[in-house]
Amino acid sequence: MSLILGATGSGKTLILKRLEIASAFAKNGLDFHFEEMPTTISTVGTNLVTVPVGRRQEVTVRELGGCMGPIWKNYLTDSNSLMYVVDVSNRLQVAASCIQLLNLLSSSNLPAIPVLLIFNKIDMPDTLSQSELESLFHLKDIVQSCNRPLQTLEVSACTGKGLGKIITWLEQNATGK
Numbered sequence: 001m002s003l004i005l006g007a008t009g010s011g012k013t014l015i016l017k018r019l020e021i022a023s024a025f026a027k028n029g030l031d032f033h034f035e036e037m038p039t040t041i042s043t044v045g046t047n048l049v050t051v052p053v054g055r056r057q058e059v060t061v062r063e064l065g066g067c068m069g070p071i072w073k074n075y076l077t078d079s080n081s082l083m084y085v086v087d088v089s090n091r092l093q094v095a096a097s098c099i100q101l102l103n104l105l106s107s108s109n110l111p112a113i114p115v116l117l118i119f120n121k122i123d124m125p126d127t128l129s130q131s132e133l134e135s136l137f138h139l140k141d142i143v144q145s146c147n148r149p150l151q152t153l154e155v156s157a158c159t160g161k162g163l164g165k166i167i168t169w170l171e172q173n174a175t176g177k
């Protein structure tokens with residue numbers, strides 16, 4: 001079971017909807033292009049999605065809504081990998097998002113599992129620059145305090161950019177464990 005966390009509206013549900021479809025005809029590492037934009041509603045509680053990866057494999061991903069932030073910690077122990085989504089178009093949210101991630105990483109409930117940091121919504125016109133990510137999101141501090149294998153990815157759940165790399169990551173880090 002993989003876990004996907006991140007602030008309200010960061011795009012977790014849309015990413016999962018895309019992965020469900022994208023991986024049906026996935027070729028590792030390729031990007032997918034979507035025309036239409038499915039609607040999502042804010043997740044209250046949990047959302048379980050099965051993502052096909054590679055050949056005849058699948059990964060169950062559990063999303064916890066951003067509104068459940070205070071009790072995310074209760075769900076960490078039975079996960080084999082963690083994806084954390086940050087909305088790079090939301091300057092107001094990014095500092096709080098950083099603090100929530102640092103809290104998670106310092107939690108004794110979080111096993112030494114691989115972490116994928118997803119910078120989502122890169123299709124938006126005014127996204128955080130690399131230097132803003134350093135200053136507002138404290139990327140270096142997060143990398144230093146992670147103590148787990150950490151990978152970062154730039155993604156647009158809207159256009160599909162980067163989704164293929166999420167599938168590859170899931171295949172390498174969340175299957176058969």
Ligand SMILES: Nc1nc2c(ncn2[C@@H]2O[C@H](COP(=O)(O)OP(=O)(O)OP(=O)(O)O)[C@@H](O)[C@H]2O)c(=O)[nH]1
Binds near residue numbers: 008156
């Ligand atoms: N432009 C753009 N919009 C996105 C992207 N990803 C998600 N959205 C939009 O952002 C809004 C919130 O997306 P959700 O997937 O519902 O967010 P969430 O993280 O599941 O939110 P909670 O369930 O409340 O925690 C929706 O209107 C999505 O269509 C993206 O990559 N680009």
Ligand SMILES: [Mg+2]
Binds near residue numbers: 042043
């Ligand atoms: Mg959701």
